Amino acid sequence: MILRRSLAIVTVLFLTSVPAREPARASANAPGDQPAKVAVTIDNFNYGPSTVTIPAGTTVVWTNQDDVPHTVTSDDKVFASPVLDTGEKFEYTFKKPGTFPYYCTVHPKMTGKVVVK
Amino acid sequence: MDSNASDSLQFDHNHDGVDRRGFLKCMAWAGTGMLCVMEGGVLKSFAMARELHLPRKLRAGELAFVQMSDSHLGFNKAANPDVSATLQVAIDRINALPIAPEFVLHTGDITHLSKTAEFDAAEQLLKGVRGGPIHFVPGEHDVLADNGREYLARFGAGTKGAGWYSFDQKGVHFIGLVNVVNLKAGGLGLLGPEQLEWVEDDIRHLASSTPIVVFAHIPLWSVYPEWGWGTDDAAQALGYLKRFGSVSVLNGHIHQVMQKVEGNVTFHTAMSTAFAQPVPGTAPSPGPMAVPAGKLRSVLGISEVNFVRGRHALAVVDQALDQEPAPSGAAGGGAL
Numbered sequence: 001m002i003l004r005r006s007l008a009i010v011t012v013l014f015l016t017s018v019p020a021r022e023p024a025r026a027s028a029n030a031p032g033d034q035p036a037k038v039a040v041t042i043d044n045f046n047y048g049p050s051t052v053t054i055p056a057g058t059t060v061v062w063t064n065q066d067d068v069p070h071t072v073t074s075d076d077k078v079f080a081s082p083v084l085d086t087g088e089k090f091e092y093t094f095k096k097p098g099t100f101p102y103y104c105t106v107h108p109k110m111t112g113k114v115v116v117k
Numbered sequence: 118m119d120s121n122a123s124d125s126l127q128f129d130h131n132h133d134g135v136d137r138r139g140f141l142k143c144m145a146w147a148g149t150g151m152l153c154v155m156e157g158g159v160l161k162s163f164a165m166a167r168e169l170h171l172p173r174k175l176r177a178g179e180l181a182f183v184q185m186s187d188s189h190l191g192f193n194k195a196a197n198p199d200v201s202a203t204l205q206v207a208i209d210r211i212n213a214l215p216i217a218p219e220f221v222l223h224t225g226d227i228t229h230l231s232k233t234a235e236f237d238a239a240e241q242l243l244k245g246v247r248g249g250p251i252h253f254v255p256g257e258h259d260v261l262a263d264n265g266r267e268y269l270a271r272f273g274a275g276t277k278g279a280g281w282y283s284f285d286q287k288g289v290h291f292i293g294l295v296n297v298v299n300l301k302a303g304g305l306g307l308l309g310p311e312q313l314e315w316v317e318d319d320i321r322h323l324a325s326s327t328p329i330v331v332f333a334h335i336p337l338w339s340v341y342p343e344w345g346w347g348t349d350d351a352a353q354a355l356g357y358l359k360r361f362g363s364v365s366v367l368n369g370h371i372h373q374v375m376q377k378v379e380g381n382v383t384f385h386t387a388m389s390t391a392f393a394q395p396v397p398g399t400a401p402s403p404g405p406m407a408v409p410a411g412k413l414r415s416v417l418g419i420s421e422v423n424f425v426r427g428r429h430a431l432a433v434v435d436q437a438l439d440q441e442p443a444p445s446g447a448a449g450g451g452a453l
Contacts, residue, residue, distance in 0.1 A: 103302035
């Protein structure tokens with residue numbers, strides 16, 4: 001029962017982390033063994049949303065919807081995607097709390113941040 | 118201003134700018150539907166049939182070469198589903214030039230995704246360029262894998278570091294720079310300390326009268342930093358070149374023609390052979406721009422460059438792929 005309640009809180013937390021004007025692309029898993037997932041779309045040379053705040057254990061899934069390749073590369077070398085062509089995805093599960101800034105090595109003006117509570 | 122070159126814009130290094138007649142002429146073009154924009158000291162010009170009016174000596178010059186850029190072999194999206202075909206048209210244009218270029222500069226983004234098959238396709242097509250060699254510098258799309266190892270294996274013979282080098286041709290010193298590797302979060306293009314040190318050393322022995330041509334992928338001037346169109350440490354490299362009377366900088370990356378004069382330095386960017394990108398600030402992002410059917414070749418092209426000793430100038434003629442090959446047809450551009 002305690003487990004169930006904490007998972008419910010997780011779901012609420014990550015839903016509130018998505019700005020209201022953004023379509024809720026994240027799909028929370030029902031309470032169970034699978035980690036929650038939150039989606040970040042790469043569109044028009046932007047990570048959307050550029051900052052996501054998630055509980056530890058959440059998987060962030062980036063999808064490149066641009067006609068040009070991008071990467072998702074941690075400033076601190078915590079994670080690094082391969083080059084993502086159009087439609088390709090990269091995911092990473094954040095197990096520890098912290099702030100994880102990242103950028104696109106191809107277009108370094110593109111930056112984003114994952115905050116893990 | 119040369120009265121014979123009535124449709125060309127002459128940049129006088131001694132006076133640092135565009136002369137009034139040139140500007141008025143530019144307005145006249147605007148009145149006839151030609152595009153010529155001057156804002157913040159940046160002159161951008163397109164003139165139809167301009168090459169017909171260039172004096173013979175300016176057309177011939179002493180050193181003729183071609184800049185091509187941004188071929189993006191492997192790209193297949195709506196903005197151009199067949200980049201091989203448009204590259205082939207560009208090559209045909211080079212081969213049809215009335216003045217055979219001594220060499221070709223390719224200012225990067227040869228491939229779209231740095232894939233072996235893309236490099237193979239590009240090399241195969243570029244073998245069709247008749248005449249002198251092709252000198253390359255990489256774009257960021259050429260170094261996506263293995264930190265540019267494949268690019269260097271194919272095009273990096275005799276270069277330093279990530280692929281920078283220099284060479285001399287008919288008394289002009291050419292410097293090929295790499296500003297697309299080890300880019301920093303939030304930053305622009307980057308040359309890096311090792312390359313900057315090399316530049317300083319490379320030009321140390323040159324007389325200040327030596328004309329310099331610098332070529333690199335990302336613009337070495339601040340075109341539009343919001344879109345990453347600039348190079349963070351370019352000012353340091355250009356600082357080393359201050360003592361030279363004539364410095365011309367040729368870039369690609371932005372898939373459109375732009376020009377700027379700053380003191381003794383003239384800047385020029387070339388069209389892509391693959392797809393257009395928007396004018397800065399006119400779109401949500403600098404991504405590939407689809408144009409109406411039948412218009413694609415009007416936004417792609419090559420730059421024909423002529424150096425004329427004594428004028429301290431490069432005459433750059435930007436030729437769109439839908440234009441008839443010079444001299445019988447249309448061309449646009451400005452004298453740098």
